[in-house]
Amino acid sequence: MSSKKYDYLSLFIYIFFLLIGIGAAIYTKTFPQFNLSNDIGNESFPLIFSISLSILCLLGLLSEIFKKNQQNNITLSTKQLLKTFVAILLNVITVFLIDFIGFYLSSFIFSISIMLLLGIRNIYILVLFNIGLIGFIYFLFQELLNVPLPIGLIFER
Amino acid sequence: MENIELLLQGFLNLFTNPMALIFGVFSIFLGVILGVLPGLTATMGVAILLPFTFGMDSIIALLMLSGVFFGGIYGGSITAILLNIPGTPAAAATAADGYALTQKGKAGLALGFATISSVVGGIISVIILTFMSPILANFALKFSAPENFALAIFGLSIIVGISGKSILKGLIAGVLGLLVATIGLDPMTGYPRFTFGNNELMTVPFIPVMIGLFAGAEVFKSISESNQVQRNHIQIPKVVPKIKEIRQHTPLMTKSGLIGAFIGSIPGAGADIAAFVSYNEAKRFSKFKEYFGLGRIEGVISAEAGSNGCTGGAMLPMLSLGIPGDAVTAVMLGALTLQGLQPGPLLFKEHSELLFTLFAGMFICYIALLIIGLSSLRYLVKLLSMPKAYLTPIILTLCLVGTFAINNSIFDIGVMLVAGVIGYLIRLRDFPVSPIVLAMIMGPMAESNFRRALALYNGSVEFLYTRPITFTLLMIAILTLILPLVNRLYQHIKKLNN
Numbered sequence: 105m106s107s108k109k110y111d112y113l114s115l116f117i118y119i120f121f122l123l124i125g126i127g128a129a130i131y132t133k134t135f136p137q138f139n140l141s142n143d144i145g146n147e148s149f150p151l152i153f154s155i156s157l158s159i160l161c162l163l164g165l166l167s168e169i170f171k172k173n174q175q176n177n178i179t180l181s182t183k184q185l186l187k188t189f190v191a192i193l194l195n196v197i198t199v200f201l202i203d204f205i206g207f208y209l210s211s212f213i214f215s216i217s218i219m220l221l222l223g224i225r226n227i228y229i230l231v232l233f234n235i236g237l238i239g240f241i242y243f244l245f246q247e248l249l250n251v252p253l254p255i256g257l258i259f260e261r
Numbered sequence: 262m263e264n265i266e267l268l269l270q271g272f273l274n275l276f277t278n279p280m281a282l283i284f285g286v287f288s289i290f291l292g293v294i295l296g297v298l299p300g301l302t303a304t305m306g307v308a309i310l311l312p313f314t315f316g317m318d319s320i321i322a323l324l325m326l327s328g329v330f331f332g333g334i335y336g337g338s339i340t341a342i343l344l345n346i347p348g349t350p351a352a353a354a355t356a357a358d359g360y361a362l363t364q365k366g367k368a369g370l371a372l373g374f375a376t377i378s379s380v381v382g383g384i385i386s387v388i389i390l391t392f393m394s395p396i397l398a399n400f401a402l403k404f405s406a407p408e409n410f411a412l413a414i415f416g417l418s419i420i421v422g423i424s425g426k427s428i429l430k431g432l433i434a435g436v437l438g439l440l441v442a443t444i445g446l447d448p449m450t451g452y453p454r455f456t457f458g459n460n461e462l463m464t465v466p467f468i469p470v471m472i473g474l475f476a477g478a479e480v481f482k483s484i485s486e487s488n489q490v491q492r493n494h495i496q497i498p499k500v501v502p503k504i505k506e507i508r509q510h511t512p513l514m515t516k517s518g519l520i521g522a523f524i525g526s527i528p529g530a531g532a533d534i535a536a537f538v539s540y541n542e543a544k545r546f547s548k549f550k551e552y553f554g555l556g557r558i559e560g561v562i563s564a565e566a567g568s569n570g571c572t573g574g575a576m577l578p579m580l581s582l583g584i585p586g587d588a589v590t591a592v593m594l595g596a597l598t599l600q601g602l603q604p605g606p607l608l609f610k611e612h613s614e615l616l617f618t619l620f621a622g623m624f625i626c627y628i629a630l631l632i633i634g635l636s637s638l639r640y641l642v643k644l645l646s647m648p649k650a651y652l653t654p655i656i657l658t659l660c661l662v663g664t665f666a667i668n669n670s671i672f673d674i675g676v677m678l679v680a681g682v683i684g685y686l687i688r689l690r691d692f693p694v695s696p697i698v699l700a701m702i703m704g705p706m707a708e709s710n711f712r713r714a715l716a717l718y719n720g721s722v723e724f725l726y727t728r729p730i731t732f733t734l735l736m737i738a739i740l741t742l743i744l745p746l747v748n749r750l751y752q753h754i755k756k757l758n759n
Contacts, residue, residue, distance in 0.1 A: 114690050121437060128440060131455065138450055142720040146447035149708045150454060153440040160433045167429070184485040191484045192682060198661070199674050211661060215654040222484065222650035237655060241662055249301075249309050251666045 111168065118165040125158030190221055206256030212238050264392050267613055271621030274320075274614070281320045285622050286629045288328030293633065295329065296336020296348045297641075299476045299656070299663050302468065303333025303349060303532075304588045311596055319600045319615060324622040326596050327572075330589050331626055334532050334568050335379040335634065342371045342561070343645050346476040346656065350468070351532035351568035353698045354540045356475065357423065358553065358560030365556050368642065373500040374558055375565045376634035377507060378514050382566030383627045385518035386525065386573025391620045394581045394609065401526045401578050406713035407724040409529060411734035413707035416534055418741040419541040420696040425554050428746065430692045438700025441470065448709035449716070461672040467701050469664045469677040474694040476660050477681020482688065483649050500638045510562050513543060517563040521570020526577045531587030532568040533702050539567025541741070573623070580604055580616065 128150060135147040194217050201210040215234045224230060245251040275281055288310070295306040306329040314322035337349030342359030355375065362371040404412075417435065424431020444455045445465045456462040517539035524535040543563030544553040553560050575586030576593070583604040585591035597604050602612060609616060645652065664677045684694050714724045726732050 111690070113686070117687055117690055117692070121433060124437075125440070128455070135452060135454065142716045142718075143449055143712055144715065146450050146452045146454060150440065150443040153436055153443065153704075157433065157436045157440055160429065160436060164429055164433060188481050188485045188685070191481060192678070195657070195661075195678050195681075199671060199678065202665075202671055202674075207662065207665070211658050214661075215658055218484075218654040218657060219650055222653060224650050233651065234654070237658060241658065245662060245666060249666070251309075252669075253662065253665065254671075 114168050115165065118161045118168060122158055122161035122165065125154045125156075125161060128154035129158065187221060191218060194218060194221070202254055202256070204257050206259055207253040208238050208242065209256065211241070264617070267617040268391060268621055270614065271617035271619070274618040275621055275625065278318075278320065281318070281324055281618075281622060282625060284321050285324040285328045285626050286633075288325040289332040289626055289629050290633055292329040292332020292334075293336035293339075293630075293637075294332075296333040296352075297339050299340070299346055299348055299472050299660050301333075301348070301663050301666065302337075303330050304592065305667070306330075306333050307589050307592045311592060311599070314596055315599050319602065320618055320622065322596060322600055323593075323619050324626065326593055327576075327619070327623055328626050330593075331383055331569065331572055331623075331630060334572060335376070335565070335630060338375045338379070338561075338565055339372065339638075339641060340645070342375060343368060343642065344656070345479050347471070349532075350471055350698065350702065351536040351564075351571075353471065353475065353533070353695055354423075354536035354564035354568070355561055357540075357695060358555070358557050358564075361554070361556035362558065362561065367556070367558075369500045369638075370502060370558060371561050372638045372642070373502045373635065374510070374562050376500070376631060376638070377502065378510075378517070378562045378565040379569040379634070380627050380631040381511070381514040382518035382521055382568070382570035383572055383630070384624065385515060385566075386522040386570045387620060387623045387627065388573075389519075389522045390573040390577050390580075390623075391617070394577055401528065402582070403730065404527050406710045406717060407728050407731040408734070409527070410707055410710035410714055411725075411731040411738070412524075412527065412530060412534075413703045413710060415734045415738040415741070416538060416703040417700065417707065418738040419537050420699060421742055421745045422541045422544050423537070423554065423693060423695045423699070425693045426691060428749065430690075431696050434687070434692050434694065435696035435700045438697035439704040441465070441697070442467075442701045442704035443708070448705065449712050459672075461670060465701065465705065466673050466676045468667050469673040470680045470701065471698050472660050472664055473677040473680025473682075474684035474697060476656060477677060478684030478688055478694065480653055480656050480660075481681060481685040483653060486649070500635055510559070513559055513562050514566045517543060517566035518570035521567035522574035522577075524567075525571035525574025525586050528578055528584045528586055529706065531575065531589070532571040533698075535571035535574075536564045536568035537699055539563045539570070545741070580608055581606060 132147040132151045132154065135145075137147075138145060194214055198210050198214040201213070212234050215237060216230050219230055219233070245253060292303065292306055295301045296303060307326050310326060310329055314325060317325075333349060334351055337347050337352030338355045338359065339348065341347040341352035341356040343363055345356050345360035347353045347356045359371045359375065362368065417439075420431055420435035421428055424434075442465055445453070445463055447454055453463060520539045520542060521532070521535040524530045524538060525532070540553075540560060540563050543559050544550045547553065547557070547559055549557060549559075571587070575590045578584045578586050579590040579594055583594070585594050594604060602608060602615075660677060661674055664673050665671065667673060688694065715722070718724050724731060725735060
């Protein structure tokens, strides 16, 4: 007996957005009602959008479940997925570090980490390239555009 | 006739004031760089430059701001075409076909036509600004809340056209964008919706979401690919298209430029709306509509001519009525005030020489854009062809700093990251991201104007069918939505019968 293979990523996407739609629709019920005769209220448009999203996602989910032939979807190997996951994690860590060690240092570390992840191993290239990159950002944003970037709580003391 | 004389006098004034020309050309260059970098927009460039113009000669000041505006709108298309990362929201419409052309080895063609279309669209808008200001300004005044609502609905109907293979996935993306756009303060009551007590969510973080969906998602996708240390070979044998090809597409450039100028003249509608509407109109009348999004040069031409056509159009209500056409011209209103000029009907009477010198300068700025654009493309392509192991950290770092620079907010970086992850995952399963961006632009416009119209008509919806412009736009929107669906159904039935 052959078992049908589902595309779990597609199912996840539909279910994720379906839950967002349902959640948003329920949450609009907490909005205060102003009951003005010349306005439909602040909950109407979000409610319409969230219900529409839920219905569309339900249709997508059903079409995915009852699909006869699976499309040639992009499938990634474990190694590829791991690489992307690590890159995302590095981004998240950088965002948290900016407050503490400042933008320039955290971006410097982040950029080196990404280059290591992508296969650059030469220490001179790693350091010099990123000094150049951070220097360019400093000149463009801090000097030219007058956009102050955070220097970090540690250095502010 | 009088306008032509004034314009010629304007050119003469400029040639006797070479500093104005030098600053104008420099600002084009600056605008292009700002447009290329994700997170930095034409609006931001004009806003940052504004305080520096205080104390400058009026012509130099206004020309510099205009130059950054023009260059910024054009610059966003370069990375949109080469990397599928629009530098500005308006370039999101260019990315679809532009990047597809790069993947087919036609980056040169796409970039060349993007440059030429931007210049043609821009020049058309300046011509309209110069000669038709009073007429178009009067027509733009007819646009009230009902008409703006209908225009937004018309813009939203484009979602079906940019959905790609699956209309359902496109609609899901579009409605998701509409829902996300409701985050923040309610436009009528000021109630904070979906903010969960977080002050950072009081306004919709549109630019971080856009950067995340395009740049973040594209970078995450490229990280998962192999061959990161090898050079990308983007071949551009030539960037200047043949005269025959330019002549062939001139009617489309002209039409898109006119659409852009018209949309720009409507207060509140900017280059992003103009780009998508021009794109959709080009697709509607094309014999190859099913190939749009897969690498049709007409997609690039229409989007670029439309977005740059908006520049002069947006200045039209600003100069003649004192009402800004879009966010950039809202900032430029401040520049006029700083220079001691009162925008409005009297500006043309009392400062006609200055205005026409400005218009002459704008023509020259666009010619400069053509030269700068075409001559620098090869070097830009060489730069962007570097191995991904070098390009990826540059893009990610610029995304981080560009996103932060918008509101000096680390929260925005978090939003960009979340949008990047979502964009990456949904693109793996062919969900288009352009509808999300389009919906985030049009959704608030549709809601606020609908509710404003409702208030104007005391709760009655008769404005939907009693106002001719509103009714016409809504009918076109309905047809735009329904016809592709009917067409797909017809093709499906035909396939089943065969």
